[in-house]
Amino acid sequence: MKFHSRKWVKPEDLNANGTLFGGKVLAWIDEEAALYSIVQLENKKVVTKYMSEINFMSNAQKGDIIEIGIEVVKFGTTSITLNCEVRNKMTHESIVTVDNIxxxxxxxMGNPKPHGKTKVEYVKDRLAKKEKEVSG
Structure with missing residues (x-):
């Protein structure tokens, strides 16, 4: 799994218990899944259809740095299925896992559209391919 982004847990991210609010971390997961999907599918119009069981495994405190990891489970015709792990950057302790997004x-028009993708692609490889096509 590749960890693509980091968040710093700030006072406004905490619940009444003084730990990271579940709704905040879920918003971060949803945003990360959307960004990852937009890059993979090369389309800005990507939406969340489903999130499986969300497993809160440990908490995060004010000042912790967390990182969000995403990996592809499979490509569908119009969809991409991901899994996610949020972990403490310093200890690598899992905070939250989501098996299927x-x-x-x-x-x-907002209708499901086939994307034609079958495997993970990296932007650097796309850029190299375009550069090669332009140069001949």
Missing amino acids: IMVNLDD
């Missing part, structure tokens, strides 16, 4: 690729 289904993101759907949409057309301009």
